[in-house]
Amino acid sequence: PVFVKRAKTARDNNRDLGLCRVLLAELERHQDAWPFLTPVSQKSVPGYRKVIKKPMDFSTIREKLVNSQYQNLETFIIDVNLVYDNCEKFNEDNSEIGRAGHNMRKFFEKRWTELLKQT
Numbered sequence: 001p002v003f004v005k006r007a008k009t010a011r012d013n014n015r016d017l018g019l020c021r022v023l024l025a026e027l028e029r030h031q032d033a034w035p036f037l038t039p040v041s042q043k044s045v046p047g048y049r050k051v052i053k054k055p056m057d058f059s060t061i062r063e064k065l066v067n068s069q070y071q072n073l074e075t076f077i078i079d080v081n082l083v084y085d086n087c088e089k090f091n092e093d094n095s096e097i098g099r100a101g102h103n104m105r106k107f108f109e110k111r112w113t114e115l116l117k118q119t
């Protein structure tokens with residue numbers, strides 16, 4: 001009957017750490033990465049500290065990856081998406097940084113789905 005649970009097939013996570021390294025390297029060298037390479041300066045960007053509760057940037061993600069602070073691919077993807085969500089919250093879509101955020105999110109979505117489809 002339809003309600004009989006089928007055994008969940010776990011996906012093979014053995015390549016995930018390498019995948020995170022590849023993905024992060026591609027994000028860091030993307031031409032639209034410049035607003036996200038280092039933490040937003042809470043001193044020189046008025047309002048940032050108050051508005052953005054969980055700041056995140058590529059150098060912080062790099063630090064966490066190097067220090068084995070990501071449990072799995074999911075927690076890595078959550079941090080990358082936090083970069084883009086913070087950017088959307090703080091910047092107009094029609095602004096230099098707002099557009100860079102949309103471009104970077106699109107690029108990331110495309111690349112991790114491509115890499116995950118790879119056998």
Ligand SMILES: Cn1cc(C(=O)NCCN2CCCC2)ccc1=O
Pocket residue numbers: 034035036040041045086087090091097
């Ligand atoms: C993601 N984000 C970034 C900024 C920002 O100004 N980043 C510094 C960019 N500069 C580039 C060369 C030195 C620093 C402001 C708001 C925001 O949401």
